Amino acid sequence: MKNISLLLLLIIPSFLISQELTLQQANHLATLPIKCLQQEYPNKLGQMLIDSTEIQSPKQLHPAFYGCFDWHSSVHGHWSLVYLLKKFPALDKREEIIRKLQINLSKENIQKELAYLSKNHEKSFERTYGWNWVLKLQLELDTFNAPFAKEMAANLKPLSDLIVERYIEFLPKLLYPIRMGMHPNTGFGLTFAWDYAVHTNNEVFKKSIRENAIRLFQNDTGCPFNWEPSGTDFLSPCLEEMAIMQRVMPEKDFLAWLHKFAPQLFNKKFDWEPAKVSDRTDGHLVHLDGLNFSRAWNLYHLIRQYPKQFSHLKALADKHFQFSLPSVVDGNYEGEHWLATFALHAFEEKENGF
Template identity: 40%
Template sequence: MTPDQAAAFARIALGHVTREYPHKADHVMTGDADAYLPRRVHPIFFGSFDWHSCVHGYWLLTRIRRLFPDLAEAAAIDALFADAFTAEKVAAERAYLDQPMSRGFERPYGWAWLLMLHSELIVAGSPHAATLRPLADAFAERWRAHLPLMTYPVRVGIHANTGFAVVLADRYARVTGDTALRELMAERVRHWFDTDRAAQAWEPSGEDFLSPVLMEAMAMQRVLPADAFVAWFADFLPALGAGEPATLLTPARISDRSDGRIAHLDGLNLSRAWAMRALAPAIGGTAGGVLEAAADAHLSAALGEIAGDYMGEHWLATFALLALTGVD
């Protein structure tokens, strides 16, 4: 990733994390008193079209501020964070979780991104990490309580995907030293995925921004010893070295970027590139080379589509940053 790319991504995020409208709410009303105005209910994460995109917009800014401290945009990021991350605003975000119908609020995608944001603030040595901690603690506790209830994983290519949430939450657990959470996730991931073989990769679906197959593989990579993961992966995608399944290795085509759901497919190309780049070194050999080549093709298809229509612009730079820098 170059400084020019980082600066462009920062400018995109700075342009939308405080843009209140249009806004898509994850909100359940039980009466007139629950009427919803984004900035009133979510005084930090009210922008970027929806709550979770605003959270990972702040993650993007935190990571870029850490990796590229000399960018001209650093001053604007610092000013934004000083205004956003106050104890009062964090308390208001935290209080929303106590409402009767908020149990499923942003589960698990928004939970995982909030944990990622907190872990990035910690790694950056930011004083805002301590301010945000009550909210991160609340989501971590929700994740711990929810995992044992999940008899089955969610294997879709959109927000509910279980493997994606595990990968992000694992980074948080490692940064914070939460060994118990890592062990719980490892037990659940193996329960869900250990016996999976010969993945068919019937993807993409028309609204995917995640690969169910690759997210599962990344989750397993996080919890298995290296040798055990290589053995599992060889059974999971046994024909990968021969370029199969082709559907997994071929970039998605996007027919209408003004349609927010179809625009998800740009994100799929980016998240596949991220996953392939993470998996390839662990796999090695011919299969690893296939993943590397496919990652390059997916990046080439998507990097030029980060900005333009707001339906993609409010979130795609985050997935480009994942593809270019990884989780850690």
């Protein structure tokens, strides 16, 4: 325990000094998904059992995405490592990371994942949170110009294709949006999906996302920022809705909509307190660190496209980002198995715009 505490004292200040992602920070953040990528237990399965033949171990059920506690955390843990490999060619343990990714994302393993998701009684499996992360992983692999990444992209593509089909089938059936600040949130579930639709120039997919997002959200006004956060949020219902509408609406229409939906964001004195975590060993309460990161990445994304209107929000985004950054390295598996991804995506949005 003394050694762990000493390590944290050495690492945490480097995160507090700079919010730019350095190689040193990347090396440390990479250790978290490396550690859990092939760690089968503890594990939380989101499985529906039809009969006893479906009772199998996590690795048997999900040979690609069995680690990092649950399926979606495993998926975005893979994204984290691909992102870091692409951004930092000199990343420590590079060969080990590539080897683990190649094992998990083999053609055979992805075919087994595809077979699982193709079951009629698993149509809602990981809808839409896990689906969203699969498409972000696919986009990251598609845009990584390395032979091993191209091979993994080809392996993953059939699963991504199925998920695109599932989105197109499901969205018209969703009569009301899901606004909670956790996995089923509709706004978040469409964001990376939209980015992937744009990347692949899939007009049918883009049309489905755009039309359904506008149908579900265009009449919303006065989002209650003061109701946030709920006790176990890791997504902001207000900002996730804003994020998808920012993507699918023309700029003039979006700004007019946002004036009605979130007028406080235009106020140069707008402030919002970061969410506080009372117990980081509690797997639900620690969600609030993720909320701070997701608030930050959505604000960075907004500022990047509309600096004239929203540059005053950068300090607020930085405050949220800075508040939870030290908790990524606190040694608790409850947060470690997923928070690195949220921190990295906040870094990604921050660096894309500033």
